[in-house]
Amino acid sequence: MIRLEVLGAHTQLLSTLCAKCPQGPAGCCKAPPEMDWSDVGRVVAGGGRDFVLARIAKKELIPTKRGLELRRVKRREAKTEPMERKCVFHGPGGCTISPAMRPATCNYFLCEDTFVEGGERKGEPSAVRARQAHGALRAVFERWDAELSVRIAERWPEGPAWDAAFLDWLGEAFVEMEEASGTKRAAWPGPA
Numbered sequence: 001m002i003r004l005e006v007l008g009a010h011t012q013l014l015s016t017l018c019a020k021c022p023q024g025p026a027g028c029c030k031a032p033p034e035m036d037w038s039d040v041g042r043v044v045a046g047g048g049r050d051f052v053l054a055r056i057a058k059k060e061l062i063p064t065k066r067g068l069e070l071r072r073v074k075r076r077e078a079k080t081e082p083m084e085r086k087c088v089f090h091g092p093g094g095c096t097i098s099p100a101m102r103p104a105t106c107n108y109f110l111c112e113d114t115f116v117e118g119g120e121r122k123g124e125p126s127a128v129r130a131r132q133a134h135g136a137l138r139a140v141f142e143r144w145d146a147e148l149s150v151r152i153a154e155r156w157p158e159g160p161a162w163d164a165a166f167l168d169w170l171g172e173a174f175v176e177m178e179e180a181s182g183t184k185r186a187a188w189p190g191p192a
Helices: 016-020 037-057 104-108 112-117 125-155 164-181
Strands: 002-005 012-015 061-064 067-070 072-075 084-087
Touching: 002 125, 012 016, 012 104, 012 125, 016 112, 037 061, 037 067, 037 104, 037 125, 037 164, 104 125, 112 125, 125 164
Parallel strands: none
Antiparallel strands: 002 012, 061 067, 072 084
């Protein structure tokens, strides 16, 4: 079953099929996405600036040219399980941080198998709406990342300082772009 929670830039696609992932308990968390500029801006705009700064200090989030990389760690959740490299935020019950603090991709990504098993080819309404939301979210975040990359390169040609002032600016820039694009909750496909 696929469920869509429409929350604007915080929209989530959820599936019961993820619990049966053939990749194992860590699933797609074995290769976490980057936290691109728009992800960092979205987290900061939602009140997560101190979260980001603390995680950078702990080296759980690592600055890159396009945002932040989520560190991967090698661990096992139980002594009977093999060690595996996965996202630093993945624990025995899945992600250990709230959806508001994750890269948007973590909230809206579903693998192709999930769409197929969820009934997309059979016209299952929840799967069809989830695919539409996935496409819309991916497009808007790619556009925002491109725009933020240009703004950051113009303003900080040597690269930004990962401090409170930069993060505040990034959060404000994200809110500005979100409002200008009309991508508030009502702009996304309806709930599934």
